[in-house]
Amino acid sequence: xxxxxxxxxxxxxxxxxxxxxxxxxxxxxxxxxxxxxxxxxxxxxxxxxxxxxxxxxxxxxxxxxxxxxxxxxxxxxxxxxxxxxxxxxxxxxxxxxxxxxxxxxxxxxxxxxxxxxxxxxxxxxxxxxxxxxxxxxxxxxxxxxxxxxxxxxxxxxxxxxxxxxxxxxxxxxxxxxxxxxxxxxxxxxxxxxxxxxxxxxxxxxxxxxxxxxxxxxxxxxxxxxxxxxxxxxxxxxxxxx
Amino acid sequence: xxxxxxxxxxxxxxxxxxxxxxxxxxxxxxxxxxxxxxxxxxxxxxxxxxxxxxxxxxxxxxxxxxxxxxxxxxxxxxxxxxxxxxxxxxxxxxxxxxxxxxxxxxxxxxxxxxxxxxxxxxxxxxxxxxxxxxxxxxxxxxxxxxxxxxxxxxxxxxxxxxxxxxxxxxxxxxxxxxxxxxxxxxxxxxxxxxxxxxxxxxxxxxxxxxxxxxxxxxxxxxxxxxxxxxxxxxxxxxxxxxxxxxxxxxxxxxxxxxxxxxxxxxxxxxxxxxxxxxxxxxxxxxxxxxxxxxxxxxxxxxxxxxxxxxxxxxxxxxxxxxxxxxxxxxxxxxxxxxxxxxxxxxxxxxxxxxxxxxxxxxxxxxxxxxxxxxxxxxxxxxxxxxxxxxxxxxxxxxxxxxxxxxxxxxxxxxxxxxxxxxxxxxxxxxxxxxxxx
Numbered sequence: 001x002x003x004x005x006x007x008x009x010x011x012x013x014x015x016x017x018x019x020x021x022x023x024x025x026x027x028x029x030x031x032x033x034x035x036x037x038x039x040x041x042x043x044x045x046x047x048x049x050x051x052x053x054x055x056x057x058x059x060x061x062x063x064x065x066x067x068x069x070x071x072x073x074x075x076x077x078x079x080x081x082x083x084x085x086x087x088x089x090x091x092x093x094x095x096x097x098x099x100x101x102x103x104x105x106x107x108x109x110x111x112x113x114x115x116x117x118x119x120x121x122x123x124x125x126x127x128x129x130x131x132x133x134x135x136x137x138x139x140x141x142x143x144x145x146x147x148x149x150x151x152x153x154x155x156x157x158x159x160x161x162x163x164x165x166x167x168x169x170x171x172x173x174x175x176x177x178x179x180x181x182x183x184x185x186x187x188x189x190x191x192x193x194x195x196x197x198x199x200x201x202x203x204x205x206x207x208x209x210x211x212x213x214x215x216x217x218x219x220x221x222x223x224x225x226x227x228x229x230x231x232x233x234x235x236x237x238x239x240x241x
Numbered sequence: 242x243x244x245x246x247x248x249x250x251x252x253x254x255x256x257x258x259x260x261x262x263x264x265x266x267x268x269x270x271x272x273x274x275x276x277x278x279x280x281x282x283x284x285x286x287x288x289x290x291x292x293x294x295x296x297x298x299x300x301x302x303x304x305x306x307x308x309x310x311x312x313x314x315x316x317x318x319x320x321x322x323x324x325x326x327x328x329x330x331x332x333x334x335x336x337x338x339x340x341x342x343x344x345x346x347x348x349x350x351x352x353x354x355x356x357x358x359x360x361x362x363x364x365x366x367x368x369x370x371x372x373x374x375x376x377x378x379x380x381x382x383x384x385x386x387x388x389x390x391x392x393x394x395x396x397x398x399x400x401x402x403x404x405x406x407x408x409x410x411x412x413x414x415x416x417x418x419x420x421x422x423x424x425x426x427x428x429x430x431x432x433x434x435x436x437x438x439x440x441x442x443x444x445x446x447x448x449x450x451x452x453x454x455x456x457x458x459x460x461x462x463x464x465x466x467x468x469x470x471x472x473x474x475x476x477x478x479x480x481x482x483x484x485x486x487x488x489x490x491x492x493x494x495x496x497x498x499x500x501x502x503x504x505x506x507x508x509x510x511x512x513x514x515x516x517x518x519x520x521x522x523x524x525x526x527x528x529x530x531x532x533x534x535x536x537x538x539x540x541x542x543x544x545x546x547x548x549x550x551x552x553x554x555x556x557x558x559x560x561x562x563x564x565x566x567x568x569x570x571x572x573x574x575x576x577x578x579x580x581x582x583x584x585x586x587x588x589x590x591x592x593x594x595x596x597x598x599x600x601x602x603x604x605x606x607x608x609x610x611x612x613x614x615x616x617x618x619x620x621x622x623x624x625x626x627x628x629x630x631x632x633x634x635x636x637x638x639x640x641x642x643x644x645x646x647x648x649x650x651x652x653x654x655x656x657x658x659x660x661x662x663x664x665x666x667x668x669x670x671x672x673x674x675x676x677x678x
Contacts, residue, residue: 053638056558058558058638058639058642059637059638059639059640060637078557078563078634078635078636078637079562079634082560082561082562082563083560083562085558085559086559087560091558091559093555093558097551097555097558099259099552099555099556100259106255110252110556110559113249113251114248114249114556114559114560114561114562115560116244116245117248118247119248119251158559162560
C-alpha cells in the first residue's frame, strides 16, 4: 500500500534579488507524511527557513508548488493560505513573535478569535492549551514578563490553538539556553508522539535529532542529505533530487 | 459576519489600546480636519452673507431699487449733473429691477430738482418747466460755450454758470406728459422716448404726490438698453404691482444710509473685495489645512500600517484573512474616528464661540456643516484604510516580516521571473549566487 504524502514540495524554486540573483531554494522536491517529525538541518543560508516559509505558505515560490493534503498553494490567494494555516497548520517562530500587548492567554486565544470564536470561549481553550504546555500559572502575564522559554511555550500553545495537523517551527530553540531548549524539544516530541501532530522543525542544533524520524540536510538551496530513523537510529538514505 | 465582528471586536479594542499615542494622534488629526472644515464653511458662509447683505441694500420691495444722489438740493444744477453722472460713470445707484426686467435704472429726484424745476435757460424745450412736470435733460452748455447735444460732460456740474437743455417729457403718443395725467393708483407720469442719443432709452417719470406725504421723490427716470423687451413688461408690471406706498416707505426708511446703496454689480465688486481681503484668504487657509489634515490621515494610516506590519504578519500567520484585517482596521478607525469627530465638533463649536466673541462677526455653524464635515472626515478615514488593506491583502507574510523587499504587485516575479521560471521549469540553475555558510 502506498501512503500519499500530506505535505509535498514539487520542484520548489525561490530566488531573491539582493543586487544580484540569489538562489534560496533550487528545484526542491520533498514529501512529508502524516505523523512525521522532520528536522531541516544545514548551515546558515542553506535555505532551511525559506523552505519552511514556503511550506507554511508564508512566502511564494518563484516556481514550483506546495501541496497540502491535495490543496495546491499556487491556486490559493493570500486569504486562502491564511485560512489553510488557521485550520491545518501551526507556526512557531524563533523569536516567538507574541503580540506584546496581549497576555499569554490572549495571545493563545488570538487564532481562535480569528476562527470566529468569541473571546470567553477562546480564553477557556487558551487556558487548556497553556496548561498543556505547563504555563497555566502564567497565563495572565504579558510576554515581556515571561522568560524566553516561557514565551516559546506560549508560542507553541498558540500554534496549537486551532488543533492543526501540522506544526512548523523555525529554530524554536535558537533563542533559548540549553535547559529551556531541551524542554521545548520535548514538548514538540510529546505533541508528535502523543497527539499525532506532524512536526517540521528547522534547527541548527542536534537536540531534535533524538526525536526526529527524518533529518534532512540542506545545502545551497537543495536537499543534500537525508537520515531516517530505522530501528531507533537515524540512518542515511540516498537523497532524492 | 456577525460572529466575526463579535470575535474580532475585542481584538480591535486591544489593538487600539496598544497604540494610544498613535491613535490619539489619529483622533487629533480627525478632529483638526473637522475643525478646519467647519472653519472653512463658516468663513465661506460669512463671506456670502456679507456680500448678499451688500446686495440686499440695493433692493427694495417690488424688485425696485431707488436712489437719491447725495447732495441734491432744490434748484441745484447738481441734480442734473447727478443724473448724467449716474448714467455715465454710475458711482451710486439707482435701480436694479434690472435682474427681472432688463437693464433698468431708476433715479428719484427731490421735489425741486433742477430736472423738473426751473433751472437754467432751456435750450431746446423752449420754455421753463412747471413744477411737477417732467422735463428731461437733452443738452448742456458750459460757460465757455462748449457742450451741445450729448455734451453734458462729467464736468458739467463743476461749472456753475453752465446751462442745461431740458425738454418736456413726451409720451409715445406724442402727448406731453404731466403729473395730472398720472393714474390714481400709480406713481407713473408717463413714458418718454428721448430724442437724443445720450439718453437713448425710455424714461419713466413718477410724480411726487404718488409717494408719501414726505413728498421727497418726485420722479423716476428709468432707462434701459433694451426698450423692446423692457417697456411692455414694465408697463404690465407697473399696472399690476407698483404700489407706491410699498415702495416709498422702505425707500424713505433707507434714505439716510444712501451712500451704502449700491448697484448690484458694485455690491458684487465690494463683496468680492471683501472676500479677497478677509474671508477668502482665511477660508482658503482653512480649506488648505483641511486638505492637509485629510491627506495627513492617509499618510498616518499608511505609516501606522507599515509600523505594524510585523504584528500583521504574525496575525496572518495565525490565520487572519484580509476581510478580517479590514474589519479590525475599520473597527479601529471607527472607534478612533468617533472620538476624533466628537472632539472636533466640540472644538469647532468652542473655537467658533471664541472667534465670534473676538471678531464681533456673526459667525454661524449650521448643523449640516458639522454633519457634512463629519461625513467627509469619516469618508477620508474609510479611504485611508483602504490602501493599507490592499497592501495587507497582497503582501505575503514574508513580505510583511521584512525578510525580503516588499513587492506586493509581483515585481519580483516580473523582474526575475523570466530567468527563474525557466530555470525552475528546466530543473536547473541559471547562474546567480547561491548563498553559502
